[in-house]
Amino acid sequence: MNQVLDLVGIFVFALSGALVGVRRKLDVVGMAVLAAVTALGGGILRDLILNVPPAAFFSVGYVVTPLIAAAIVFFWHPQVERVMPVVNVFDAAGLGLFCAVGTEKAMDYGLSPLHATLLGVTTAVGGGVLRDMLAGQIPVLLYDRQLYAVPALLGSAVMAVLYVLDLHGWPATLAAAVLTFALRIAAVRFRFQAPLARGVTADE
Template sequence: MLTDLFSPSVQHSLDLAGIFVFAISGALLAVRKNFDVFGMAVLAEVTALGGGLFRDLIIGAVPPAAFTDLGYFLMPLVATLIVFFLHPEVERITRAVGVFDAAGLGLFCVSGTVKAYDRGLGLTFAATLGLATAVGGGVLRDILAHEVPSLLRWDRDLYAVPAMVGAAIAALMIRYHVLDGPTTAVPVVTAFVLRLLAMHYHWRAPRAWHRRSAAAEEL
């Protein structure tokens, strides 16, 4: 099976690393919204686990990994405690957090694609669930925080597109039977680098062609 690309211990460590950085972003948003510690924990858990939970429910992998592995549940709580006590310091390294978040994006879009394919989905739908795995938690986070999800806003750097590209490359590599442990780095790194470039150059998706709305922009 493709999910055996890495040893269980390596895969588990990669999952926990991605969960941690996603949880940090959720907890930081909760601080900016002036949420209490419970609200911080909720946003951290939702951001870190929401995408994977959605994927597992769709493909019938029940109970979802988020409810069978204690480490998956505890890691967002660790991130919450760090942000709770050290949020000024964490805010100062937001750039570094963004880099790790980009790494998590690359890892999750590929692992989600692989897991969905192994559960019998076609390549197109597997890649779609790979995208959902990577960005789903962030969408839920923004909705709970009463914000328009970042990936829907024209004034935010590209986020879903790098994950989409990474998932599509993973699907193509599965199609041509070239995806294995070492080559998994290709889609992961591609999504990671695209996200970093989007952050650095502020790449954004185009809006409607010949848009002439006189309405005030909603930022």
């Protein structure tokens, strides 16, 4: 079940990466690269930090899924853009799943709760940061105006606390993922935004 959820999250993240490629007018190779980096980058960064072989290199599905997403966007990007509200719901679900799984894996490898939380966030948003850098734009993480990283941070922190309380496994993962999902959806629905520096307005 976890692998199925992983692949769903990878697929949705890959769609968003490929769409950035379309908007930046990249060719099919560039779209595929952005799709793969967005979907797999965070998990690869996590595993490299943990000094373990990246899980993406041991599953054909992890490689094929981003390519399928890139192909769908290549041929039908106008239709994908139209259903982006639905895609964003799955994106929020993927965000929650990845931050929870990343935090739990970090705790399994002996990291402190604080460091595991940070690594959980890295798992969830690292691919998006790499995508934006490759696409030549400021990473969305650095101006988190729609609260993307904040829900991941809170979800990862909850996962770390549950683990310390010896409440881990799929129930804890699900609880942390649902919390992240709910916060992300609420941020989109009610337009919650992270504050700017004192005296700075959004127009500046």
